[in-house]
Amino acid sequence: MEDKRLQGLIEEMWPRLKKKHLYPELPIPKIVKASAPAEEEGEGNEGVGLEMKEKQMTLNPAFISSMKDKMTEENLIEALIDHGITHYTFCPWDFQTHLMIYAEAKKVMGDKESAKQATNYFIDVIADTHCVKKRATEIPELHRHLKKRKVDQVIASLYQRIWGIDLGVSFSNSDGKGSEEVVRRLARIPYLDRSRWPESIRKFARSLKPLLVAEQKEKESRGGQGESNPQGEHDLGHYSYEEIDQGLRDYAQKTMGLSEFKEVVEDFSPELKERGYGIEGGMGRGRGAPVDADVLFYMKLSENYSIPLKKVPLEKSGKLHPHSHSPWEIGAPFQDIDIWTSFGKIMPGMTQVWKKKEGKGRGKIEGAPDCLIVIDSSGSMINPRKNLSYAVLGAACATNAYLRNGSKVAVYNFSDAPMGGRDIVDYTENREEIYRVLCRYFGGGTALDLEEIMPLIKGKKELDLFIITDMKITNLETLIGFFGKIKNRITAVHIGENPYAARFEKAVEKRKNINIFKVKKKEDIPHIVLGSIREYFDVTRKTGD
Amino acid sequence: MFDGKVRVVEKNGYQKQVMSIYRFINDRLYYNRPDIEIKGEPYNSTILFSLLTGLTGGKELIIGEPGLGKTTSAEFVCSLMYQFPLGVIWGSEVSGHPEQTEEKIIGRPDLGKLNRGEEDVVWTNFSQVPVKIVDEINRLPETKQSMILDGVDRGNWEYLNEMIINDEYCLFATANYQDGGTNTIIAPLVDRFDVIVESRYPGANLSFIIGKNRGKNHILRHPKYEKDLYRVLKSKVAYEKKIPKMEEICNAFGEHVRETAGVKPLKREDRDRIRAEMEGLDLDLDASAFTRMILSELSFCERYGQKRIVENCEEGCHYTGYLCRQIRNCASNRLPTSIKSFARGLAWFLGDSGIDIEHVTSVMPYTLSHRIQWKDEVLSQKERAKRDDPFQIFLAKEAVKAVLQRYREQSDHLKDALALGSKIFQGAPLEPPEGDHPIYAEIRKDIRYRMNHGERLGDADDPEPV
Amino acid sequence: MTQNPFEEFQSFQYRKTSFPLDRIVHTAEAVMDRIRLGYEKLLEEEAKELVWMVQYNTIIKAYEVAEKYIKEIDYSAEDIEDFCFALENTQRIPYLIPGPAGIYISALCNDAREEEIVLKLSELKTEINLIGFRLPKGKRLMVEGDTGDFTGIGIEGGELVVEGNSKNWTGAGMRSGKICVKKNIGLHTGEWMMGGEIHVGGRVRGLGNIVDGKVYEREKLVYPGKARYPNVYY
Structure with missing residues (x-):
């Protein structure tokens, strides 16, 4: 009954609140009892007031009731919703920004838990400050009445200073000087300047570090039981799968650093798994599967470079058929006159002729062929699990291109193959399996074993080959000989300039089915490979449709 | 207005x-x-x-x-x-x-x-x-x-x-x-x-x-x-x-x-x-400023003066975070006409006294989606995203959402810049507005033109444009 | 008259309320601009070719120039810390030359209104040289993080606390006062030291030619003492 009344109140307020925040695309907040009753949160702790899961804000009636002597229900609800909306509309805005802030905090804090804490405080300070500056809000009133631990007191004192509103916070003499100094430092941070958030979070974390470390210790001494943030925790629950997908993709592209990506993903690994985010099944999801950060990195990064390919290429049949009418002119041939629309008259301006057009028909190739990716993981190549390997990235982009077109991909990853330094995955659509083999690194010598490759090629009518190597292959002549015999389309990417690459290039220069890409800067690889594949498959461009 | x-x-x-x-x-x-x-x-x-x-x-x-x-x-x-x-x-x-x-x-x-x-x-x-x-x-x-x-x-x-x-x-x-x-x-x-x-x-x-x-x-x-x-x-x-x-x-x-x-x-x-x-229904200031903002993103190119389908974005462009980077073509003059006309119709239908930003954002994806030509990389990045709408409308909705986010952050600043533009246009000796978004560059362009040619235009007693 | 494309906004009045955060940030930025300008002028005068040799007279001269520019600025300890981080940001300050930068930071600390200054520099990638130069009596400078060469040289009665390590020539020529290095210290420690104390929480890699004063390693007096020789690696 009480919940219904509160829900009614929210429904009444919602249009006004939406207007105030310029109509965010959020569903109407709901009143839902929190799973853990407020009493369990500890004496005097009101529990979580607001939670946000996949854009759905939920308000805890127990929290609202516990605050009823301090604030009117309307003001309290408005403050909580203002806070929630501002997280959506300003900070963190998206998952990528959240990850970026966390990664910067981690650099200062060192450990995962306190980095998450620093991130949460920072995000809250930004959201509330933005809201207080830009909108008429009851957020200051809420802060005035919330119960405060040490860090909260410092944050509230910071608010007093940067908002210019008295929230009734003053420090006792014992630790007042230290706290004042922290507040002074925190107040200098340009919270509302999005472009400076990376440096701002570092400064924020640096200033708050001693207090956060102390709080963390206190929490550990209580057996890990901390008090919950009444304005809600900022975990991955805020984001939908799609937002997480997009966030990881953007973050991988922005950092371009494997180690940084890996560290952040591993820190969030339990939450990612809880959200059903493994990397099984090609879509990057699957409950219970371990999160392999390396594979995930190349997966997400390569998605930024993915290529649109036409699945069903059309080939012109060559036959002409009547397509449209055009006016007949004196001197024009008679055979195309359409007597029906000409009303039986031969008269310029009235008589019409059929305009003929070449027809289209479906060609032989239904979609793209399968692809065998041959990737070099010898010692002269970069270890993809340590540094960003553009070879793996290039191969990953090619993989995506073929899989998107319903084709299958096989991988032959080789170092010193005759000595066992190789890994093979047969034709499959399982992206994860392909990526795992692509990311495999042997780091030994470089020799191909053609006898192992042959079974992957034989029996395939249509097959593309994609080889990515630095060409420092000990049996390069054998490879050249092999390429000379087959008619499949081959995309060869070699890294750096060396005599072997030059030899290869010279040997196959007359073969039209082989496209070679020289890569002077490793950054060129994804672009060049993509461009090549695009030309490969863009049938419309080839046929001049 | x-x-x-x-x-x-x-x-x-x-x-x-x-x-x-x-x-x-x-x-x-x-x-x-x-x-x-x-x-x-x-x-x-x-x-x-x-x-x-x-x-x-x-x-x-x-x-x-x-x-x-x-x-x-x-x-x-x-x-x-x-x-x-x-x-x-x-x-x-x-x-x-x-x-x-x-x-x-x-x-x-x-x-x-x-x-x-x-x-x-x-x-x-x-x-x-x-x-x-x-x-x-x-x-x-x-x-x-x-x-x-x-x-x-x-x-x-x-x-x-x-x-x-x-x-x-x-x-x-x-x-x-x-x-x-x-x-x-x-x-x-x-x-x-x-x-x-x-x-x-x-x-x-x-x-x-x-x-x-x-x-x-x-x-x-x-x-x-x-x-x-x-x-x-x-x-x-x-x-x-x-x-x-x-x-x-x-x-x-x-x-x-x-x-x-x-x-x-x-x-x-x-x-x-x-x-x-x-x-009798007009766009309120937010609706107008927001529409101008999205139009600027759909037409702006710092290097070449405006978007043109035959020209590509340059590497290292400052304006990489805006829609202009994601699209190939330039918004036509028919676009704002469609937006205003349908937003006006919607506001009337809902019995509202003016056209606000929600009317505009509601009709915008449907007026935009067929007019934008997205770059291949944008299409390939988003083609597998979960959605209910056809791809083009989905992309337009996402674009409107992104610009609305930007607008929320700087709505007051933008309206202020437009007001400043109006004052400068009328001859007030003020500094042109500053801001990162392409719309500010567009305002500055209009003002610069006015400042450079203002007197001549102002004194010529040209007839009001029809 | 040309059509005014902004006409509808003519009457818009943005109620620009003064927001304290904006004021604080703006003031801090303005101070930082002035500090940065002083540093750039110091470089212009003292490191024209972007090369600077650590010599007694170059240090004294650079310090005098730094003092000249600092005198005109009203700043706080937090501004000094911000400047240290700004030094690493090449977009904001194009050249970090460790010598003049250290002299400039020392001058800023010595001239600051606060008696106690805490610089949280642990995330700083560069170790700043010459920090604590001529720290006067009554001043306490705490550095969280490591410092570079010539830390605390010529201290004039002040107290310098380094929470991390410091490199070579620490405390060289110091006259009085105290240097506490919580972790390890490099070679030539206390070279031509005339007085005062150096306390090292970790290891002292090597002592310099000390004239007078005391050096403690893990609370144990190592100078004056029998077993220690200048720059002996032990």
Whole structure:
């Protein structure tokens, strides 16, 4: 009954609140009892007031009731919703920004838990400050009445200073000087300047570090039981799968650093798994599967470079058929006159002729062929699990291109193959399996074993080959000989300039089915490979449709 | 322009009438689920935008899988908004196929008179009735598509040196998704459509009911009035004289529908008054500033002066975070016209006293999606995203959402910059506004032009532009 | 008259309320600009070719120039810390030359109104040289993080606390006062030291030619003492 009344109140307020925040695309907040009753949160702790899961804000009636002597229900609800909306509309805005802030905090804090804490405080300070500056809000009133631990007191004192509103916070003499100094430092941070958030979070974390470390210790001494943030925790629950997908993709592209990506993903690994985010099944999801950060990195990064390919290429049949009418002119041939629309008259301006057009028909190739990716993981190549390997990235982009077109991909990853330094995955659509083999690194010598490759090629009518190597292959002549015999389309990417690459290039220069890409800067690889594949498959461009 | 004061729209109950038409179509004729929410109320975009097209005299392209009610939805809306029986609407439709000719679309010579050596034109129903439906427009050759859209743009239909002028009209065109068997609608033509909507699958349960209710067309049919209207349309009197006669029959049909179906279609004078009411609605400052912001993102290029489809973005451009980086072409001048017209229609329909940012953001994706040409990398990045809408509309919704986020952050600053621009434009010696977004660069450009040429322009006593 | 494209906004009045955060940030930015300008002028005068040799007279001269520019600025300890981080941001300050930068930071600390200054520099990638130069009596400078060469040289009675390590020539020529290095210290520690104390929480890699004063390693007095020789690696 009480919940219904509160829900009614929210429904009444919602249009006004939406207007105030310029109509965010959020569903109407709901009143839902929190799973853990407020009493369990500890004496005097009101529990979580607001939670946000996949854009759905939920308000805890127990929290609202516990605050009823301090604030009117309307003001309290408005403050909580203002806070929630501002997280959506300003900070963190998206998952990528959240990850970026966390990664910067981690650099200062060192450990995962306190980095998450620093991130949460920072995000809250930004959201509330933005809201207080830009909108008429009851957020200051809420802060005035919330119960405060040490860090909260410092944050509230910071608010007093940067908002210019008295929230009734003053420090006792014992630790007042230290706290004042922290507040002074925190107040200098340009919270509302999005472009400076990376440096701002570092400064924020640096200033708050001693207090956060102390709080963390206190929490550990209580057996890990901390008090919950009444304005809600900022975990991955805020984001939908799609937002997480997009966030990881953007973050991988922005950092371009494997180690940084890996560290952040591993820190969030339990939450990612809880959200059903493994990397099984090609879509990057699957409950219970371990999160392999390396594979995930190349997966997400390569998605930024993915290529649109036409699945069903059309080939012109060559036959002409009547397509449209055009006016007949004196001197024009008679055979195309359409007597029906000409009303039986031969008269310029009235008589019409059929305009003929070449027809289209479906060609032989239904979609793209399968692809065998041959990737070099010898010692002269970069270890993809340590540094960003553009070879793996290039191969990953090619993989995506073929899989998107319903084709299958096989991988032959080789170092010193005759000595066992190789890994093979047969034709499959399982992206994860392909990526795992692509990311495999042997780091030994470089020799191909053609006898192992042959079974992957034989029996395939249509097959593309994609080889990515630095060409420092000990049996390069054998490879050249092999390429000379087959008619499949081959995309060869070699890294750096060396005599072997030059030899290869010279040997196959007359073969039209082989496209070679020289890569002077490793950054060129994804672009060049993509461009090549695009030309490969863009049938419309080839046929001049 | 809207001055910030709340104006009370004079309501003649037309909103109620139009809403009852919406409900009637939704409940009895075109079963589908709501797919958009505006001001907290759910609507079906196909019916809503078709109604707005009819009200504003716009041009709508309805896309969808075959057999999902693209044409029928337009027919129902036209019948109830313009009081034409379905039989006449069917007889006025142009169906798209490669052999379609000008004679079947606009008019043909009067063969009897031609044999007597006289020249006279027999106009088609399509050119004479105000509601124009083109089925499968993408199957028409480009020349014919262009001919229809030209005619609808101007309201003029010409044949053999004769011309008729429609003083009221709207266009509904349907198209299947592009596949190998159909032509495309080329970009310059698609730009002429105000909005694009998808007629969607209604879901297994509603689809099942549709199969059961086959006789729903009869509600909007009336053989006598249909014959009467055909007679008027075929008659050899001047077009201007036919119009009052048609209206008379339409009114009688409208009365019949009101009596039998309980829904009151719109008369000509109703539509005129609605349009007059709409004219009184202006964009509020947020709606205007936001629209300017998105237009600037869709047209801005720092290096080359504006977006052009033949020019590519340069590496290292400062403005990489905006839509200009993601698209290939430049927004046309028809875009703001469509946005304003449909937002105005929506605001009127909802009974609001002005056009606010929610009206604008609601119509914007449907006015944008067919006009934006996204870069390949954007398409490939997002093609697998989870969505409910067709890809183009989904991308447009995402784009509007992203710009709205940016607008929220700097709405006050932007309005301030525009106000400053106005003051500088009027000669105040102030510094041009600063800001990172392309709109600020656009404001500065306008101001710079004014500053450089201001005196000459100001003193020349040039006539006010019309 | 040309159409005014902004006409509808003519009457828009943005109620620009003064927001304290904006004021604080703006003030801090303005101070930082002035500090940065002083540093750039110091470089212009003292490191024209972007080369600077650590010599007694170059240090004294650079310090005098630094003092000249600092005198005109009203700043706080937090501004000094911000400047240290700004030095690493090449977009904001194009050249970090460790010598003049250290002299400039020392001058800023010595001239600051606060008696106690805490610089949280643990995330700083560069170790700043010459920090604590001429720290006067009554001043306490705490550095969280590591410092570079010539830390605390010529201290004039002040107290310098380094929470991390410091490199070579620490406390060289110091006259009085105290240097506490919580972790390890490099070679030539206390070279030509005339007085005062150096306390090292970790290891002292090597002592310099000390004239007078005391050096403690893990609370144990190592100078004056029998077993220690200048720069002996032990």
